[in-house]
Amino acid sequence: MFSFSLTHRVAYYETDTMGYVHHSNYVRFFEIARTELMRTAGLSYAELEASGVMMPVLEAHCRYHQPARYDELLTLKATVRETPVTRIHIDYEITNEQGLTVCTGSTSLAFIDAATRKPRRAPDDFVRRLDG
Amino acid sequence: MFSFSLTHRVAYYETDTMGYVHHSNYVRFFEIARTELMRTAGLSYAELEASGVMMPVLEAHCRYHQPARYDELLTLKATVRETPVTRIHIDYEITNEQGLTVCTGSTSLAFIDAATRKPRRAPDDFVRRLDG
Amino acid sequence: MFSFSLTHRVAYYETDTMGYVHHSNYVRFFEIARTELMRTAGLSYAELEASGVMMPVLEAHCRYHQPARYDELLTLKATVRETPVTRIHIDYEITNEQGLTVCTGSTSLAFIDAATRKPRRAPDDFVRRLDG
Amino acid sequence: MFSFSLTHRVAYYETDTMGYVHHSNYVRFFEIARTELMRTAGLSYAELEASGVMMPVLEAHCRYHQPARYDELLTLKATVRETPVTRIHIDYEITNEQGLTVCTGSTSLAFIDAATRKPRRAPDDFVRRLDG
Secondary structure (H helix, E strand, C coil), X not given: CEEEEEEEECCXXXXXXXXXXXXXXXXXXXXXXXXXXXXXXXXXXXXXXXXXXXXXXXXXXXXXXXXXXXXXXXXXXXXECCCCCCEEEEEEEEECCCCCEEEEEEEEEECEECCCCCECCCXXXXXXHHHC | CEEEEEEXXXXXXXXXXXXXXXXXXXXXXXXXXXXXXXXXXXXXXXXXXXXXXXXXXXEEEEEECCCCCCCCEEXXXXXXXXXXXXXXXXXXXXXXXXXXXXXXXXXXXXXXXXXXXXXXXXXXXXXHHHHC | CEEEEEEEECCHHHECCCCCECCCHHHHHHHHXXXXXXXXXXXXXXXXXXXXXXXXXXXXXXXXXXXXCCCCEEEXXXXXXXXXXXXXXXXXXXXXXXXXXXXXXXXXXXXXXXXXXXECCCCHHXXXXXXX | CEEEXXXXXXXXXXXXXXXXXXXXXXXXXXXHHHHHHHHHXXXXXXXXXHCCEECCEEEEEEEECCXXXXXXXXXXXXXXXXXXXXXEEEEEEEECCCCCEEEEEEEEEECEECCCCCECCCCHHHHHHHHC
C-alpha cells in the first residue's frame, strides 16, 4: 500500500451557485492527488509522458459526503493498494479542516504507448517503488 | 422511462495535453444533459431552485470508452429509469458522430430544502411528468 | 467586417458562490464564439490545426457589465473588423435575453506554424472569406 | 505598494490540445493570487463575504508572453499600487521556473454590499493594512 496526501485551498472558481465546490471538481482534485503520489513514488507523470507513456483514465467514481465551500483547506489523499500491471487503481479520500470526509472515490487508469496509443505494462521502476 | 438527448460541440478549453476531452468534463456534460431532461419534463432546475429546492449530487460514476477531441459534435443522452422518491438516479450515454460510445455513467441526486438543507421528496409535478 | 452570433445556455458549473457566471468563463465563451465565426468563414479551427497552423492567444480583455446567472440563454457575438495579416483581432459582445450587455471584450491571436512554433501569415483562403 | 507571491503547480486539466495552459486559466490564477494577497493583508475574502461585502470583477486583462505546460511550477504575483476607495486595481505577473514571464495582467474589482448589491467603500481595516 502506498499513500500520499497534500492540501488544496478551494478557489472561488471551483464553487457554484449552491455555494459548494462543484461536484465535477473532485475528479480534478483526484488528479492533483495522484500526480503528487506518482512524483513521491519517483515517477513524475510529466516525465512519464515525455518518455512516451500516457495514462488515460478508464473509470472514475465519486461519492459526495459533505459539501466544501470557498477557501476551505482540503486534504487530498490518494492510495494505491494493488501492484499495477497494465492498469492502476487508485482510491481517494478528501477531508476538510474538521477532519470530516467530504468526498471519497476511485479511478482506474491504463498505461498506453503514446506513439501507438496501444496498452502496455506499467514501467518496472514505478512498480518497484510502489511495492518498496 | 424518460430519455432526452442533445448535442454538444467540444470546446478547446475542454481538451487537455493528450488531445482528448479531459475526463472531468464528462461529469459536466452529464449535468448539461440532465438540465435539459428536466426542462423537457416540465421542471427547469432554475425554477426548482427558485422555488426553494436544491438537488446536490450524491454520487457520480463515469466509464470512458473512446476519447473525444476538440470540435467533435457529441450527443449527450440522459435517461431516468425509476420514479424518483427522495433521490433521482440518472444514466448517461455520450456518443460521437460515428455513433461510437465515448462515455457512459450515472449520477444520484438528492432533493433537499434550500432553506434547511434537509432532504425532502421530489416535487409531485415532476414525478407525474416523468411517469407521464 | 465579419460578424457571427450564437447562443449559449449557462451551465451550473459555470456559476460561482456569488450566483453569477464566474468571470473567467467569459474568456471561454469568447473562444466558443470565434470557433463558430471561423467555421462560418469557411475555416474550421480544427481543420486549420490539422493542416499545421495554430492560433495561440496573445492578449485578452474583458469588461463585465451585468452579471449572468445559471440557465440564462446568452448571445455570444464575435466580430472581425480588420483583415488579419500575422495576427487577428476579434471583438466580442455577450448579451442576455433582455438584450442587456453582459460582457464585452477582445482577443488578439497569432498565426503560428505548429511544427516550428514560429509566426506565419493568416491562410489566404481565410483572409479572402473574411473580406467576403 | 503591497505585493504577494505564491507558487502554483500546473494541473493536467488546466492544459489544452496545444499542450499549453489554456489562456482562460490565467484569469483563475490571478484570482488565486489576489485571494492570498488579501489574506496576507489581514482580510480574507471568505470573511469579507461572510461580513456582507462582495467584490465582483469589473474588468480583466491578460497578455500572454510564454506558454506554460503541465507540471510547471509557476509563481503568481499580485500587486496593489494604489489605495482602493470604491474599486481596487490589482496587477499580476506570472513567471516560470526559469524566471521567464509567462503572463501579465490586471483586474479591477468593485466593493459591493451583498444584500443590496450596491457599491460601497473598501473596508477601512483593509485599506489601512494595504497602506501599511
